[in-house]
Amino acid sequence: MRSCFLFYLILISWQAFAQSGLIQGKVTASKKAVEFVGIKNGNRQVAVTDSNGYYRINELTEGTYILNVTAVGYEDATKTIHLLGNDTLTVNFDLKASSKQLREVVVSGTMKEVSRLDSPVPVEVYTPTFFKKNPTACIFDALQNVNGVRPQVNCNICNTGDIHINGLEGPYTMVTIDGMPIVSSLSTVYGLSGIPNSLIDRIEIVKGPASSLYGSEAVGGLINIITKKTGTAPTFSADVFSTTWGELNTDVGFKLGSGKSAFLTGINYFTYQNPIDKNHDSFTDVTQQHRISFFEKWSLQRKENRLFNLAGRYFYEDRWGGEMGWNRSYRGGNVLYGESIYTSRWELLGNYQLPLKERIIYSFSYNDHHQNSAYGLTPFVATQRIAFNQLVWDKKIKKHDLLAGTALRYTYYDDNTSASRGANAQTKNVWLPGIFVQDDISVHPKHNILFGLRYDYNSNHGNIMTPRFAWKWKMNDYNVLRLNAGTGFRVVNLFTEDHAALTGAREVVILEDLKPEKSYNLNLNFNTTIARESHSPANLELSAWYTYFNNRIVADYETDVNKIIYDNLRGYAVSRGVSANLDLSFAHAIKLITGFTLMDVSTIDNVAGNKTKERQMLTEPWMGTWALTIPIKKNKLSFDYTGNIYGPMRLPLMENDPRPGKSPVWSLQNVQLTYNYRQFELYGGVKNILNFTPNKGLPYLIAGADKPFDDGFDPTYVYAPNQGIRGFLGVRVNVKR
Structure with a gap:
């Protein structure tokens, strides 16, 4: 007992x-x-x-x-x-309510987590809420409502494209996932499709050179796609919508596990199998597509909250465009013209914080991209493999916030075009080791100065130095002034440049060994809160930039209409402009986000002392964007009106071409109504309500469409999507527990 x-x-x-x-x-x-x-x-x-x-x-x-x-x-x-x-x-x-989302955590400007208020580099942040105002099937299309950023369609038939930042073409933009260079070179054209929206936490955009931290291809800017953390991701999410053209997009995400180990899975599937020819040129207006992407992310919770994340993605796409009636039996033949592209790609990326007292993080990524295409009778078979390793040491010493690291990038590229064959073929194996250091010095409670330097050795082009300087004046919590200066470099990725040659009868001609481009950039940014009341904040961001290029790689479409001639510019090129972003909140939670950019992107050719200035082709002199949201709380509804507008741009012409040499002022506008009920959203609306398409008022859109296998056939006269007005309807569900 x-x-x-x-x-x-x-x-x-x-x-x-x-x-x-x-x-x-x-x-x-x-x-x-x-x-x-x-x-x-x-x-x-x-x-x-x-x-x-x-x-x-x-x-x-x-x-x-x-x-x-x-x-x-x-x-x-x-x-x-x-x-x-x-x-x-x-x-x-x-x-x-914050007067400005200046306290959001960003990483793209300095490669470390800081608030936007404290970042010496201006970084724009866009969350899934912003992109839901105009739902799209891929990130490429979603960026159309970001001021200063434009998705450029490069072909009327295959509808591939790239992203322009402040007028600079796709090869000048680096796209990363969680800071790792996943999308680059060959895959820039297709890599922005199929990233599951369900796993995107935010998209960070840096406008202007970021080569001192990220290396080659970050000359024009950086788009960093940040995926969700396992701790904050919903248990299950789904987003499914369809359009009156017959497009169907399905996006599903779910989380398994909790505590020390958790897995995030994202699946995206898009299909469009409805050939339409509304401009009556006997060619499909929009490519037919099957696309599927799987994304998996694993996070392990370690002692002292040290990082360990591992992620992988597989992407497959089958797309074709061409003459109505085309099917796979005509692939590569001369009976009916078609452009058929098979893309298979997988990626692996991760980061691991070393078990040391110091904060040292090892990051890595690897991608394997294979493409098998037929552009009429022209085959294009290419393979690209990129391995990337990086070790970063993050240390704070009194007033110094130090970042130092070393990186090694290996690129293998091979195809059946002049990029890999002939006298001026690129080397298949390119090594790019580099080291970098950055010091963010708090010289005063309101003033920070940042110094940065990166050294790279390119196995083709030798030594490359990219210094960087930034000054931030935090006047108070409502006003911040930033000055950034630095250099950028870009090595040759010829496939991105000569993709237009594959889609027509033009021959690629390289006059000499292309040298890497070098840029010098100056950027001034001012961010202010106009109204400081918590219930009706108004924020204004103003920017001005100037970029000077040496060895600019120029594609000459006009000297010989049957050729695309590539050479380094014998002169210099300039990109300059100003932009403004305004974020307004009104009574009853009405919100307006709008922006305007005015820019001049030109080349100055200097031949025998004669300077000739010419505006860059397919570049608008000005653009504007807007997104208006009006909630109707009584009925659990919200109304969105989004749009963009672009100034006229110079277009590539053929010999004796009756089409105008400049595009008109054009605009894409959309409306949407959303019904919210607990964890569900039902949404629908109309895209391109003005029914704008680039063929209107033209004798034809595609040159030589009646004889696509002969000289004179060229589908590169394109600046806007061929898809007209269409309705859409979708549903979202988000389950946290």
């Missing part, structure tokens, strides 16, 4: 000892719940609010906890809690 009593006392004592504390509460803003927001204790995330704004932190030991809540569009909120024994405490947070 005495032993039983002793056992009972031990059991009670053990239970009392094992009991732990609990902190719970709700996160609100203006008395409304803030859903799916991460809550951190120090640097470690410990909870996420549910769809009603509630959170719960279990199994806490006695001690002091510093809880921090960071949410997009709101000021940070921090509370210190002293927990005694097995207390149950209720701690609520009431967030205040």
